[in-house]
Amino acid sequence: MTLSPSRGGLVRPLFVLTILSSAFLLFLVQPMVARMALPRLGGAPAVWNSAMLVYQALLLGGYAYAHWLGRLEPRLQGRVHLGVLLLAALWLPIGLGAMQPGPKALPALWVPWLLVLSIGPLFFAVSAQSPLLQRWFSLSRRGQDPYALYAASNLGSFVGLLAYPLLVEPTMALVGQRLLWSSGYILVGLLVALCAATLPRDRPLQAASPVTSPPPGRRRVAHWILLAFVPSGLMLATSTYITTDIVAMPLLWVIPLGLYLLSFTIAFAQDRTAADIQTRIAPIAILLFGGILVGGMPGLPYLGAIMALALLFLVSVSLHTGLYRLRPAPDRLTGFYLAMAFGGALGGVFSALVAPLLFDWTYEYPILILAAGVLTPHAYLLAPLRWLWATDPARRRILVLAVAAIMIVAVFIMLGNAGTTDSPSSLQQVVLLVIVAVGVLTIGTPVAFGIALFGALVAFGGYQAIAISLEPLARTRSYFGVYTVHGSATERQLAHGTTVHGTQLRGSPARERTPTAYYVPGSGVGQAMQALPTLYGPGARVGVVGLGTGTLACYARPGQHWQFYEIDPAIVRIARDTGQFSFLSRCLPDPTIVLGDARLSLAGAKEASLDLLALDAFSSDSVPMHLLTREAFASYARVLSPRGVLLVHISNRFLDLEPVVAAAAKAGGWQAVTLFYMPSKPVRDAATMSQWIALSRDPATIRLLQARGRGWLPARGRSGFVPWTDGYSTILPLVKGL
Template sequence: MRILFGPLCFLASFLFFSGEFLFSEMLMPLFGGASHVWITCILFYTIVLLLAYFLVYLVRILNPAVGLPILITLCLLQISFHSFKILFPHSGPPVWSVLWALANTAFIPLLILGMTTPLLQNIAEAASPKTSKILLNFSNVGSLMGLLMYPLIGDTFFGLENRRIIWEIASLACSLLVLVIGMSAYALEANLEKVSIPNPISLGLRTRWFFYSFLTCLLMLAVTNFITHGLGSVPLLWMLPMAIYLGTFWMAFSEKMTAANFFLRRYGPILWGVLQIISYAHIEQNTFLLHFRNYLFLFLATLIVNSEIYQRRPSQNLSSFYLVLNIGGACATLLVSAIIPHIDLSLSNVYLEFVLAIIFFAIFLLVRDYEKLKKSVATKIIFSAVISLIIYQLFPTIKNELESKRNFYGLVRILEENGEILMAHGSTVHGGRKIDPQLSNLPLVYYHPKSGVGEAFTFLSFPKKVASIGLGAGSILYYAYPGDEWDLLEINQNVYDLALKHFKFLAQTKAHYQLHLGDGRLLLQQSKSFYDLIVLDAFSSDSIPFHLLTREAFALYLSRLNAGGLLLLHLSNNYCDFLKVIAPIAQSLGLEMAYARRQIQDQLGKSDSLWAVLSKDLRLVQKFQSEKGWESPDQELLTRPLWTDDWQGLLSIMNIP
């Protein structure tokens, strides 16, 4: 049966990492598509993996003969009571709700998968240390394949429900295989002796392992947060930082990569420092360069740190080594997912964890070999670049930021720039006003009176019932009329608080409004109200709320509209063309559609926006076209793939230069 150890390690690792994506993707719609859901899920997965390694280590120390019986018992529990459908989380803080939902759904299967490889390694190590290393290679390959294949193949060719069924079947098959192999290998494990440590590992060395693991995980999470807040929280974007994180670990521990590792460790930081400085000149023209720069930083930094981990690994007692690495990763994830969201610290263009990661990486370079580094010209260049980066990105915040609030749903800031007060979430401005008292009641940027939204409301002057998904600065209420009734559906309490404090739209509106906290789609499902108008403007930074842009979501909106009702959609985005999503959905539901791109420059500043209207009322939509010059979608847009709850294709709508 030993010949099956390798394939089983591969399968367990493959399912563990693909399962991370699956369960996280199933949870996203319950929390408004917030990118922090993925970070919180990583905390849960890290805790499960830490518990798995701790149990294996404890068993190896106390009684090696009980390891496989524990795993077999868990497999029997999974086979008997398996259910991989996400239970709706209880009310409470979002972080705890996510963890609760995952614990009730994925804990036992992921714990089984996490324990499989280290248990089999312990058994194989007793017979041959070389075999243990081979199993580790099987596990590493399985992990990378799980990371790559889920978003690139699973997400592309299978719907979410089909992916869930396939994973469930494969997981149960893995548990059955563990049962068969476990019972056959029990005699081998029973003969293992308790681990004795002839040369105890010093606390200083264990502390280094912890810090290095903490640092690499923090770097990975920082880059993940940065890109998912900017582009959207989907498996494809989750995969890239984690693949780099695991790939550099494999490179660092591979003897075949020694020469390449040496070159990158020696000259990589200089390369990154140079690119860090050069890229500032082009970021305004190409924001994808910013993401590439961050990926390069993650690759070089994690490779350097992981190479140091490899050099300081023990020759014996590897279970203790991997356990400490897991503790470091778990602490980094706890910091980013549960602690940093509650720190209200002004950081303009970066997130706190990103600054911390850079600072810690600089400290690592300093303490790694102080006597050599303090004389190195390269070190001076690196530290100059790092310090310049932090000062460059923090200075605008210190100068322009009036207030900021941070929580599970991101960092919302109030900025004062060029005579304007603006609300910013991530890299996107969500409304603003002029400081000049004579102009302060007029909305700016996407809500400019001459933009698509201003034109749309010229046709909607009667008292009406309105639902607005997404609030921003409250600019949309500038267009409310006396007698209107507005339901404001906003998931982030901080957005409402800052809008009420710094902008006049909520306080001065003549309409009656009521705030409803929660995900817009879920609130509409629970509502019994019907509306004359539904406004959709729920983007967080440039992040895409995928569950609000599917055919099923629009069918829900349509079911909540009165006869002759209208859907008004804000589609402005730096990275994606949402007309490619909305047009085929409108056609599939029998809706008429028109859209308006408006570029305006006047006393209220610059406005570049894209708004669209959808309705069953052909005459109303034609009125937009004939009187305001709105456009109809062409045939190429109408034939685009249809987004559903089961499938959304991010790459198909991205504006990649």
């Protein structure tokens, strides 16, 4: 079948719809499969990093397949790809395989194997369609630019990305999501068949897909890869930087990825006005925003987040515009997209896997900002400078040396005047203005601008990050985040980005054994811990999910058995091995610590082996949703004794988690009471506001806890709120202020 000439006007809308729909499915499946995997695989970082690598590898494989397929005769390309789509359809409806990991299985190896076997063929087939269909369009409609269709592809990706957390996840259980995606796959397959019908039939086999343009050189391909590498890496680095050093708001990861996808839509659009304007202002934004953001904005977190997102968008549009300007002829299209996919994959690997191993802070963020400043297309801001420097290599060398000398002097002045006050001195303010002026004047000369930008990144606050890194044990980084230990002669704190994870008083052994922060005696967990001898006698069995600095260990009494569940080995080292905190060494010198995801660890624990289980995994404003489902609470009920108590810490700056726990309690037959603790004035023992919910299947135990303590009230549910399950959960109704 071939579309008739009279219907030729329908060809472009058909290709746009097909490419948009394919991209929509591709970005809908990623968070969907992650939700499917969460209860089974837990929240270990190896799970998410391995899944990301699988997605990137399959995407790269799909682009390579599309590049190879372009060598075949057009009609044969259509038949082969439709055959691949039909073969992949054997994996419908989409879902994870039934196999389970063994007790000694390595997630870094087992998770990719599970994902490849479960969704690999489907993801591979759909991922190939953006470059492949653009190639088909260039064959079907000669003389029309196929690159504009890439804008439709990324628009579909953007819509799919937003549709999952905003529409699909809140309204559908996983069963319905699987059917929705599978139906979409069938529809896309039919659209691809219609696109294949537009391919020319009257061309000889050997001349079906002629490649007549000269091949790109190695430098050009390397340039493509770099231009794709930096925005991809910066997108992930921005997410890490914002949630680590600015604000750990739920769903914030969606915004950087969405802006990254939108940048392609602008950069590859037929109307070049928006792309050209943003490319021209990008160097100024990189110079100003980059320096300020690296210095941090602790007093204005939301403004800092907005600036970081704006910078990411401008950089992405600028560098992707550079890609568009360097695009080859349509007959080299698939190779171009293959290089882009390779660069994007490298950027993701650098920011998600390599950077946490190499750096103790989010140094990948300023490194990528610096790379963006050098790579972004430059235009001279002032015409006289173009005349002065553009045509004379000797003058450009003098400019580079002069800028380097100015930046060295400026940085030394900033370091020498790094005083005790938070605000910069008058001399420092003058130096910062000089750096900005030099940076603006060098726009148009990438090397000189890069040197000026490096000076700005260091002088505006980068030196402070370097100074902390030089302090022994002051900062530790793992796949879960950046941990900083700081304090004074009277107290020491552990912070995860902007969130305090523990505080210890200093000065005497008694002060060091004092529970602080969310765990003071008046808090919900403090009252429950003090009630242990009354509730369960001298041999109470206690489990704690989330070690932190080990503060809760100071409630332990002789004869009790305590066990901690901690997912991050870095936290264990800080709390137990480095000597920075002494809660464990002074109160529980030989603790039992189980490493790994708590839900998976508890699934293997003995029945009725605990009297009290405290869940303290939510204080960083990032919610491990698989720990709050009905299935998770059923696991807790199995591990707890019939009179056991479950304590859930729900303090959160952005989410109201009380309806989640209350709904799970009602569904599971638990009695639930909550205690909102507000420290008195003046604050003693570094007390922090906190909210804990206590649950038990024995009403008498809850009544006894209420009688011994004070402030316990029935947990408040929410009318119409559906309990979370492994197949359904959403945080949108819980966002405070909505």
